Amino acid sequence: MTIAPAAAAAAYQALSNIGTTAPAATAGTSTPAASFSDFLSGAMNNAVGTMQAGEQMATKQVAGQADIVDVVNAVNSAELSLDTVVAVRDKVIAAYQNIMQMPI
Numbered sequence: 001m002t003i004a005p006a007a008a009a010a011a012y013q014a015l016s017n018i019g020t021t022a023p024a025a026t027a028g029t030s031t032p033a034a035s036f037s038d039f040l041s042g043a044m045n046n047a048v049g050t051m052q053a054g055e056q057m058a059t060k061q062v063a064g065q066a067d068i069v070d071v072v073n074a075v076n077s078a079e080l081s082l083d084t085v086v087a088v089r090d091k092v093i094a095a096y097q098n099i100m101q102m103p104i
Contacts, residue, residue, distance in 0.1 A: 006076075006079075006080060006083070046081075047081040047082070047084070047085050050077055050078050050081040051078040051081060051082060053074050053078065054074040054075045054077060054078030054079075055078070056074075057070060057071045057074035057075065058071055058074075058075060
């Protein structure tokens with residue numbers, strides 16, 4: 001199985017954004033750790049927002065209000081987000097199937 005360079009770059013970018021999306025804790029205060037479901041919800045909202053931005057840029061281009069370079073960048077970012085979401089979904093399904101095949 002080969003991984004496309006664009007998909008690898010998108011996954012790397014998504015990983016680099018993980019640390020920047022969480023609020024920074026100050027040294028004197030303690031904040032409760034965010035749950036895994038909050039993390040997944042935030043990641044999905046981010047992916048959906050990226051895809052909506054790509055759609056909006058494409059609509060602006062059709063109306064003649066946007067530069068083609070900006071449109072291509074927005075659509076490419078949306079495509080990479082979708083590829084990342086699909087890759088994570090596939091891994092989750094594969095993990096679930098492995099768990100279901102384990103002997104009791």
